[in-house]
Amino acid sequence: MKIIVIMCALLAYAFGASALSLDAAIEKVKQNNLEIDAAKMDEQIKELEYQIASSTGYGSLDHNQYALRSNDALNVFGYKLTSREASFADFGFIQYDSTNPNVTSIIPDDLNYPQARNLFSTNVTYTIPLYTGGKIEQYRKMAQALKALSTLSREEHTVQKIAEVKKSFYALSLLKNHLYRLGLIAHNIEKLEQRAVAMHEEGYAKKVDILEVQTKRADVERLVEQAKVNETLLYHYLSFLLNENVESIIGNYEAELHLDIPLETMLNENRAIKKAEQSEAVSKMNVSLQESNFLPQIGAFVQYGSSDDRLMNDFSSHDAYTVGLQMKWNLFNGGADKAGLEKARVGNLKAASEARLAKETIVWHIRRLQTQMHMYEYEIASLKKEVELSQTVYENYTGRYEQKLASMSEVIVKQSDALRAVMKLQEAQNARNDVIFELEKIAAKELQ
Template sequence: MKKIVGIFAFSLLLHASTSTTNTLTLDQALQLLKTKNLEIKAAKFDELSAKEDIDAISGKNWGKLTFTQDIARSNDAGNVFGFKLASREAVFRDFGFAQFGSINIDTPPDDLNYPGYKSFFQSKLKYEVPLFTGFMLSSYTDIMKKMQEMKSLDKSKIKTQKEYELKKSFYDMALLDSSIKNLNRILDNINILENTTKTMIDVGYAKKVDLLEVKAKKGNVERLLVQMNSNKKLLYHYISFLLNQKVDHIQTPAAEVAMPGMSDEEILDHNVDLKKAATGLKITKDMLSASQAAYYPTLGAFGEMSTADDTFLGDADKHKAYTIGARLSWNLFDGGIDAAKIEKSKIQKLKMRSQVELAKKGILLKIAKIRTEIEGVDVEIASLKKELDLANAIYENYEGRYKEKLVSMSDVIIKQSAQIEKILQLQIAQNKRTEKILALEKLANGEN
């Protein structure tokens, strides 16, 4: 018996867990969005890629270690003599000393000019490091860091956009549910009116045309309900697309979307586009520094170790050689090319500064426009709610008067049409308000 009770309790718990999982709240959806949305994932990869660019530039400060293995076979006089010198195996015979004393001094030495074939294996390890680059490497490292910051802001902007779309879908679903509920209530009233009309026809107080008018209006309401239910299915498809998983039931927000309590300055502080513009301005400053590096000399050092023989690593320790050195390079004149590049960088910096100011004024204009539109929609919604209450009261009044044969069915249908029209107008206005508030929130990078 205990086992049966335990199994039953586990089944209830599992069912409750499944139900909770299938009913997705807005907060849960927003958390899923961060990890599941494919566009946000792609933006994260762009951010990681930008980090690798930083490492690639920073790595140049550590220099470069290369290993070279040469394998050759030649009877070219210069090559053969060079091979022997590199292998530390040159002898006097190589200079033609074997022919001295028996020939004229102007006679070409055969051992030097016509050597036989020689194999050559040289292993070389070389390390090169930049000591001073005129601040170019540090400038490009800073640029790459700013580019990573830019990619991070791009990711933040995509995330904010997707959060906006997800929130709007949830609030649209709530408004659709509210409208469907109101239309179903009207449909119930029409069904009651239809039955009343049939009864009145039976006793001779109504005509068949009255019933046809009721059925026509009923068909119109049913058509609207089909449209709204289709819109709900489309919203579920879109939410599933945003979350990259199947979603078939959500818990709609109970309250209307709240008006952001942020000031204009706070919105500007959070705005991603302004942050991107400010980062772009910093990049132009770093680009100017990179251009000015052309006026400085560059200094690098290197160290090299090698060994050579006619076999691979033959007598490696005996034939080893070392070289260390440094190189200073300074471009003293290039026809004014560097100066032109620096002037161009200065112009780009001034242009970017103007764009930052323009972006700020543009955002302020958007904020003012949205706030004004929200104020207008709030007035419209308050008025439509009163008009809907009046339309409901008038319809109920005309429905009662029809039963008393004081008005015609056409009068009742007209009042019901006005009632439905107000419901649809209210939904449109509420949708508009939600969209505007979420747009204002989006300007603040999703902060509310």
Template sequence: MKNIFAFIFISFYFNISLLNASESINLDEAIEILKSQNLEIKSAQFEIEAALQDAKATSASHYGKLDFIQDFARSDDAGNVFGFKLSSREADFGDFGADEFMSNSAACQGGDMAACSRLYTDPPENLNNPEARNYFQSKLKYEVPLFTGFKISSYEDIMNSVTKLKKLEKSQVINEKIYETRKSFYDMALLEDSIANLSVILKNIETLEDMTKEMIDVGYAKKVDLLEVKAKKGNVERLISQMNANKELLYHYISFLLNQKVTSIQTPSFEMHMPSISNSDIINNNLDIQKANTGLAIQKRMVDVSESSYYPMVGAFAEIATADNTFLGDADDHKSYTIGARLTWNIFNGGADSANVEKSRLEYLKTKTQVALANNGIALKIDEIRTEIKSYEKDIESLRKELLLADEIYKNYEARYKEKLVSMSDVIIKQSEQIQKILQLQETINKRNKRIFALEKLANGEK
């Protein structure tokens, strides 16, 4: 029974998936799917989460660290054995050879001069040759930095800036993928418009083909005229076939971007509108500029990190421990504590600190120069793109007029062919010019669209 329900659920889900995949989506819907499903965008989000964890790890340094340390040792070394006993508060005078001392002292008092000499010359057997002893020490140790010359706070700011940088990189990935998706939709619209225009021409050729056959039947045309028409018809069919293949490739690419199968889309108008955004707004929104400014902030804090070596470092620590020759044996009786603080201040290291500070400052100045260069470079690129768009717009206006003229000339030559005033070769030449103008117009509109996309891309997707 469970298997039956599972099969029904899988079949239902599969049918729904096919239904969704076959639905025609518009550009806005595609962009929303892109933001949630694109694999590169997901990867960029993981980068942000990793950077956030690095920032948390840096902030954690303020709170110090607490370690539990468990030591186990066994030794018959005299120093170790005595130290073990002393650590576990079990050392006694017997460890110093008190029994031997008392024995020699009594003999000395009885007149044994050799015993008097051994009181201070014989090494104590228990102290120098102890039996091997086990040692278990359990310790909790807490260390906390009190002052680090602003190094930790500087690293905190750096890691926060790195996180911001990762977010900007994700925005850049999103911007790039939206750019590619929008371009694919407009390319599809342009292809469909070109196919429609070529289809009209194909119908005209088919009409011309039928007319030529009729004229051959009545002796007003030659077979070579029909061959020319058929050759041109094959040429147009080949162009339409190539464009349909390009449409299929675009569907594959859109599916890749959205990370799901897409078989139908609602195309926008194939010609884009010029975005109404000023140069200053583009520069302010530009992600490369924002990334450069964030990198500049990181370099500024790196100067602070370098300068922290001029300050003393102050830290505190506290520990509690217990030790015995068995694990946690008489732990309460053998416990101990230690608290303290340490100040470390490097007075002289051959000028290395000042060299590192100067290097950091130079890196900061270099980055500052690069930011200014990036601003100027973006401004130059904006001016270049706007100039190219204006040039393409003039070309499009001219090509449209030329296409209208080519259409009229073809119609004129077709009518004149019926009257045997021109040859079929002349008609075919004029039709070739007509097709050439269509392809030139398509190519120029596509180039204009690309430059508008590039302008929007610089403006962080603003339209």
């Protein structure tokens, strides 16, 4: 009965309305996975930062509009000069008396106590850096390199999630096969129990034989339930990866995976190594950036505008322009620039060392995984023979029990051996698949 229930469940999963293929799941994970989405947004941020860094060299154009009112003597006189409306009367010449011999003692009210005046000033200013010692160029290069780093990170996340999806599909397929085998074992134990009960009724078996086989059946049922729980968890994890509910999959993924990629190709395609190399390049750019602090900074500006006591009144009559250059060259800052340059050089040496370490680590990781893969391949071949042999031995002992040539305990032992072999085979197959997927991640396989 239980084997029928299990088979029905498997068929329901295999042909359910929401069944998902591996190809469709890979496309969904690339589009819907939340971690990949976050990595894409990081990539967009770095692209915008690159655009910001690139725009610095084009200078800036600013429009300034002022609306002021003051009765401060200096401000009022300045406002009149700015709008080209100053007169001799503003200097107090009205109070000048030619009969007064002490002209210098006169304190002109028009100059010191002027009436309040408005100033509406409209200016457009364009400033542009002419020479920065390479600072702007290095900022642009570093922003571009950081953008490339974010792209590598996004691709790394994508490869990781694709591998996890494939791993889930293959694990589910192996688990279904495992459930099928457990179902057959449960069916055989149920038949054995029926034989034991029949033989006990005829006086050819003991009550303890029935209890032993019932205990074993309960053990197998526990393993079946355990496998079904693991299957449910795998579907939950697959739903998490795809950010949508997945209840069943379609396709057969029980065939053994194979991966034959040369070591050099793996190293050339590995994104962890590319990221380390890119970080080294960024650190080298930072050295050049720090060196620019020892060079002068030269800029130019052009300003054009008009001022009056009324807004936009006779603009052309009161307009004015200013052009200029500025050079700034820091000659001493307590040694901070020198320390910053030395820090950048040490950082570059560290990044170069980390790049070499990343490559050596990946080489060791690949060789370790390849060794494990060969070990699992040998173990799987051996376990397949063991499963076949243990099943044959179990069936043989079942027949011997019916002929009273073996005890129920011996039959249960042989059945346990067969079950143990099945469990070990599934573990070895899962372990080998895990190694294959880890190698695929290293080689960045199937990103597209």
